[in-house]
Structure formats: C-alpha cells, structure tokens
Amino acid sequence: MSELNEAPSPADEEEVWSWGAGTDGQLGTSKLQDEHLPQLLSLTSLPSISMLACGGAHVIALTSGGKVFTWGRGNSGQLGHGDNLNTSLPKLLSFFDDDYFISQASAGWSHSAFVSDSGSLFTCGNGSFGQLGLGDNISLTSPAKVSYFVDKSVKMVACENQVCGFGSGKRGQLGVSSERTKSVNLPCAVSGLEDVEVVRIAANGDHSAALSANGELFTWGRGFCGSPDVQTPQCLPSYESFRDVALGWNHALLLTVDGKVFKLGNTLDKQSEKQQLQEGSSETLLEKVHGFDGVKVVQIAAGAEHSAAVTESGEVQTWGWGEHGQLGLGDTNDQTNPQLVSLGSGDLQTKETKVYCGSGFTYVVRRKQ
Template sequence: MAEHGETPADEEEEQQVWSWGAGTDGQLGTAKLQDELLPQLLSLTSLPSISMLACGGAHVIALTSDGKVFTWGRGSSGQLGHGDILNITLPKLVSFFDGYVITQAAAGWSHSGFVSDSGCLFTCGNGSFGQLGHGDNMSLRTPAKVSYFSNESVKMVACGMRHSLVLLAGNQVCGFGSGKRGQLGFTSDGTKSVNLPCVVSGLKDVEVTRISANGDHSAAISADGQFFSWGRGFCAGPDVQTPQCLPSSLSFRKVAVGWNHALLLTVDGEVFKLGNTLNKQPEKQQLQIDSSEALLAKVSDFDGVKVLQIAAGAEHSAAVTENGKVKTWGWGEHGQLGLGNTNDQTSPQLVSVGSIDLRTKEIKVYCGSGFTYAVRRKQGLSSSPTSS
C-alpha cells in the first residue's frame, strides 16, 4: 500500500485501472453487467488515486491515498456498506467513513472488513456465520466498529469465504466466523462457528507480519520468512485445526490464498505454489505429512525475472514481474485470465494491459473469486520547476 505523501510536489501521478473476468454483478466497474475476456481500461473519473484494492466474491473495495473508501459490485448482503442491498456498477463513496482514514481493507465472499489509521476495525455484509465479529449472526448493510478490539490496535484484516482474521499490533492473530474446517485456528473442539474474536493458538511466539484468507483457508507469514497455514487441507490432505509451519529452507515474504491453492513469494522473487487450481494434482504435490517441502511446486515460467507481487482468486493466480509484466494462470471460465478466451492455463501467460514505458512507477494486481484488476501508476513531471 502506498504511503501517504510519497509523491513529491513537483510530480503528478497518473493512474490506469484495468479489469477483466466475471462481471455480471457489476464488479468490473465498466457500468456493464457482463464478463470481459480481455482487460478493460476503466474511466474512473470519480475515483482519485488508489492506494489499494480488495476483491471479494463479486465486490470490490478501493481505498484512496487520503483514506477514503469506495465500493462497487454485488451488494446483496450489505457488503458494499451503503446501507442497502443493491448491486452497483461504478465506484461509490462509502459515506459512513467520512471523518475516518481507512488504511487497509479486505473483501470476503459476501462480507467486508476495514482498518482505520487509529487501529479500529469495521465490518459489514453477511454475518450469518459470525464473520463480522459483533457477537451475533446478524448481517449489516452499514459498517460497524468491532467493539471487541476497542482496547487493541488492529493492523490488518483478512476475509475468507465465511470467516475473518485480524492481526493486532502486538502480533496476536484472532479469528471469527465459520470454523468448520479449522480455519479459525482454535484447538480441535468441533467448533463450527464463533461470532466474537478468539485468539488463534500456536502463534504466541511468532512475529506475524502478514495474514491471508480465502475459501476455508487461513495463512500467515512471519518476520523471519516462515509460512503458517491452517484450515482446509491442501492437496486433498486433512483439515488443519491450528497453524502449522511449513518446513522449508526458503524465506517467504508474501502469501496469496485461493480456494484450493496458495501462492508464496520468496525474498528472492521466486513463486511457489501449494495445492492446485485445475483439479490436476502432480505426484510431487501429493500430501506427505513428514515431507512438507514436497508439497511446494515452483512456478518456473518467469524466464528468470524476479516477481514483485502475487495475487490469488478462487481458482486462478496472477503475478507482476520486476520488468512490469502481468501474468495470469489457472481457471479461465469467466475470462479472469484476460487472454481473450475462457481456456484454463497451467503456466503463467502474459496479459496485455497497455505498453510499458519509462514513466511506469508500479503495477499491482488484485484477484476476486473470478475476476482480476490491475492498477498502473505512472509518474509525470508537472510544469512546476524542480527544486534543487
């Protein structure tokens, strides 16, 4: 996420936003209710500079560089936070957050979470499994502060299919919502769901820096590059009730979780995959409890170029390389790979999102369950003189 005030006064930042894939609920921001097989350059004049996107089942949350919140797409559970259950085809400001600065957000299948600069957590949308964390199973059409964290400082929220994870300033991780597959990380007591945050066990002495959730999976990355996962088992393995560290000599810095797979980005810019997206399980990924390293498969189709960012949808994956290229692979039924067709791809394929030029500052990709976004920032010099 971009830091506030990082653009010098004598430079102006241009922004391009592209979307593709499933779009029948308005989640592509094209003002059309249809799938798109190729990247669409959006005209988002109402949306200022984007600091981050969060893409869920069929809705999108955009945070601006000044901490405002816009949402669009499917709103049938109140996940857009506008006080109604309507779908919206174009970004709309969430007026509830007037006076707040929102710095991080997450989108689940049909619920949303928002973190403010003061460390408060807000949630809205489907609460039928307790995934909003308010002590009940009510759904909310407008964001509400999670009072459980009134005396805590929340750093990050992650939203899965029916559960939520929260990372606190003291590196503690909490979970709430559906726990049927172990995704809340509690002891195996048969808990199906909880509607108040509970501490995830097994991470007490771990300095967690990132959390991720999707489907019935939960994951975390530690400061020393270790990967922990819990919830539904990968590669047809058993469910995991408490966080398990993947024994590996690799050092990881980012994780992106899908419904049946996880992507891991190493500090050296290499990508590894855990699980599968096309229901084709190579023998090397068959579960070996005493040989977890064998679960990992290197995604080696980047021609030796380092990868800077990864993202995972329900059944597809995306990555950005250090030379500014966007690549996608996995399930393609809705066009979410952006290749002009609905074919599946077993290896990363280049997506055309305009030409790369010297002014390209960065490109980021974001995956919803069956759709993808790319945001490109370009640096353009203004007419004001450059200070010496």
C-alpha cells in the same frame, strides 16, 4: 483474494484495468458482463487509489485521503451503503465521512472489513457465520465497529502481535482450538502464534496463513491436495524464506525474498489430487511455479482458482481457471503456466504495477510518472 496498503505520490498518473467475471458490476465498467480482455477504466469520480481489495464479486478502493469507495455485488450489504443493491460504478461510502481515516480494508466472499488509522475495526455484509465479529450472526448493510478491539489497535487482523479469528471454522481455518469449531462470532486469539512475530496474514475459502518476520509460513484449516485439515497453525518445512502469501480456494501462492514463486495445491490437476487421496498422503507439497526462470517476481495475487504475478519489469502474468476470462487473455481457456497479459502500449514509463484477484475477476493498477 487480494489487498494492498501503499499510498501513491500525488504527482503520479494512474491507470486501472479490470477483466473477468462482471455480471454483478464488479469490473467497474458500468456494463453487467464478463470481459475476456483488460478494460481500461475511466474512474474520474475516484481520487488517487491507495489500496484495492477484491472479494467474491465486490471491490473496495481506498483513496490517499482515507476515503472509501465500493462497487459490485451488494446482496448481503457488503458494499456498506445501507442497502442490498449492486453498484456497477465506484460509490463513496459515506458512513465514515470525515470522522475516520480508513487506512486498510479487506473483502471476503460477501462481507467487508475496514481499519482506521487509529486502529478501529469496522465490518459489514454477510454475518451468518459470525464473520463480522460482533457477537451474533446478523448481516449488516452499514459498517459497525467491532467492540472487541475497542481498547486494542488493529492492523489488518492482527491485534498487538496477536492474530485473531472469527467466522466459519468448520475446517479449522480459525486456528482457535485443537477441536473442530463450526463458527465463532467474536474474535478469538489464534493458538500457536503467541511467540511468532507475524507480518502478513491471508485467508480465503477454508484456509488461513501467516508469515513471520523471518520468512516462515504457517498455515491452518483445510489441507492442500487432500492432506488432513489442520486445527492450529503449522510451520511449513522449507529452506526458502518467504515475503508474501496469497490464498485461493484450493491453492496457495508463495513469494520468496529473492523473487521466486511457489505453490501449494494445484487447482487444474484433479487427477494428481485424487492420486494423493488414494495413497493417503498427508505431506504438503511445495512446488515451484514454472515460467519465471531468470525473472524476478515482485508481487503475487490469488483468486478462487486463478493466479497472477507482477515481474520486476512490470509485466503481469496470469494462470489457472479461465472460465470467465479472468486471465485476461481474450478467451475462457484454463492455463497451467503463467501467460503474459497485454495492457496497452505503455508509452509512459511505469513506476509501479500491482495486481489484485477477486474470486473470478482481476484488477491491475499502474502508477506512472
């Protein structure tokens, strides 16, 4: 799933598009239905978006003024509004009011996390695996401050260059021990990254990943394509230098500094995965994504089993699982190679395009001059 923290210029004009699974209101269209083609949203109540995060079936938007809006599925309290109700349109999260300027957020399957500009971490939603980091397994319908970080400054999930994990650890995705850990309900330092300058982290399903300042990728948790689970971060052998990583349930996307896209795992090739399991292969396979030859990619995103990328020219391309229309191509077909998504006429000059993937839905934010 996807997240971004980058403030737009107030003078910019903004378009927000959504498509895919929508029965819980996560598309922001006010309709409880899937959409197979991109829908241009009318979000007049939502000020300029500085960040968007998509989860299992809910969305978090931050404004340039540090306000928080959430919508979509709320059955576990992940919207933070003090109830377990779904909301089909963006709703202001009044909990923070004027006391906190929220600068970053992340959306899990059914829980949410918010970071203030002062470095405080708040969580809400499903806590059954300890994923709220509050020392228990209780679910919350309103955000609560994670006291473990009260004397530390949080940026994403990194704490003073120390990566911490909490929640389900059944496949080693917490990276806190060489032994299997069912769950952890308080933040614990990830083993093996103490001497690594981490600049980007990602987590989805049973996988976790981190990028170092020099472009190395570290992964831990469930192995890709049948390779063994990894309990502590392992550096991926590669001649490439990476600048971004996005994780799905069964695959990872990697973006190199020169704009090439690689993948680990293949959500649509089950026969290939079965072949690896039969042969007992433990090697993690890194494969270049075909379809971007001669094209520089500037951003990537991953849903549960679909992928998206933005090219240097601002085009959005999608591929993977398409059952709910999350590829935005007008049908529910799967695609093994990137396909161009049509987003209107584009009469105004596009300044910036960003794509975000939830589990089975997709958002695009375009800012224009």
